[in-house]
Amino acid sequence: MAALSQKHDVFHAIADPTRRKLLKLLADEELSVTVISEQFPISRTAVSKHLRILAEAGLVKERKVGRETRYRLEPTPLIELKQWLSFYERFWDNKLAMLKHYVENEEMSQWSRAERKENDEKK
Amino acid sequence: MAALSQKHDVFHAIADPTRRKLLKLLADEELSVTVISEQFPISRTAVSKHLRILAEAGLVKERKVGRETRYRLEPTPLIELKQWLSFYERFWDNKLAMLKHYVENEEMSQWSRAERKENDEKK
DNA sequence: ATTATACGAAACCATTTGGTTTCATGTCAA
DNA sequence: TTGACATGAAACCAAATGGTTTCGTATAAT
Missing domain, CATH: 1.10.287 (Helix Hairpins)
Incomplete structure (x- = not known):
């Protein structure tokens, strides 16, 4: 019942070091994509893709605030x-x-x- | 000190479901490559590659016995x-x-x- | 000595991954 | 309304991944 054939499971999601850093970053605060991206040497788009993978694994939740998309950690998975x-x-x-x-x-x-x-x- | 830039770290090693199944299989017994392969729908060579990745992450140890190569779980990592x-x-x-x-x-x-x-x- | 077994190496292949750049769209500010 | 900002979608790319088949070699069995 744990992982019902999600496209991206938890094991896959945390395999990437960038995504692990993302999780740590989002542990304390809800942050927008642009703000998050500033912490990484890769493009905003690349960060955005990682965030979606994390979201598909249920490890982050996104929330639209005006023109921003903010993410926060969801540790339950x-x-x-x-x-x-x-x-x-x-x-x-x-x-x-x-x-x-x-x-x-x-x-x-x-x-x-x-x-x-x-x-x-x-x- | 934990992961000294190994090519394959623990997070990567356990990301693959086949490798997780391998670990479980090797938890109880030391088994040879052929015997292990019989438990999987993929080729012996493919299993062998997975075992090497697990070995590089330190999660299994190999031992040569005659013409066999036997693997066992090494859970410390x-x-x-x-x-x-x-x-x-x-x-x-x-x-x-x-x-x-x-x-x-x-x-x-x-x-x-x-x-x-x-x-x-x-x- | 010959044959069968156990395995790894190598070459190869399709798909996935992690990244890029460009473009379109929605929202906020002047 | 006009322009700046925040973001996602799309097309693209090189490298990694997970698999295959073929072949060589070492060990065991007859």
Whole structure:
């Protein structure tokens, strides 16, 4: 039921580094295509195409505001990825891997917490 | 440090459904190329190429045994994926998403448990 | 020694991908 | 109303992708 033969699934969508950067960028704010494009060395049209692929995978939502099209992150489809990963976690019984995973998650949490604080203050 | 500009990173490697099926197949057992190929509708050569891509991403290890080449799962690079995902879990504070995530993980755990049991009995 | 098996390398092919430039259209501002 | 801005559509292109078939070579079996 997760992926009903969408043309672009989550796995495909996040395979491209540009699209992963797009997701990160849209995590905090809703942004217009032009503003987003300024962050990338490629053309606005190219960015627009990536955004559509992300939208087809359900990872971003678009909203028309006047002549702008604004995008924001929609993280729910990542659940499918999480679910897929969970199958392999049982093979991580290697102690070193578990430790590495733990440490990296801690680092990541701290950083994310700071990001959220920053985001909350903007509202 | 995670991905030192490998030609094929984890994100790219798991983007293809055939390669995801390969990983699942190799989770339980070490298998030879021919035996693996029998599980797929494509040629042995095509499967072999997919296996090399997975190997380049570090997701499988190969071992020569006589004239055979056997592959097995190497799950550690998936940590990078887990780490990447952890950043977005922060945005799952939507209650429905959390619930969905919880339920699906429970289902998956049960299934994994059954698989593991089956695997243990084979040994 | 000969034959069969397991595999990778190579050449090839169609389709997809990620990018471009150009053009048309809708919306905002003067 | 006239012009500037924001965007998507379309046509195009080179390279990557996912597949094939053919062939060579190493190993195992008879």
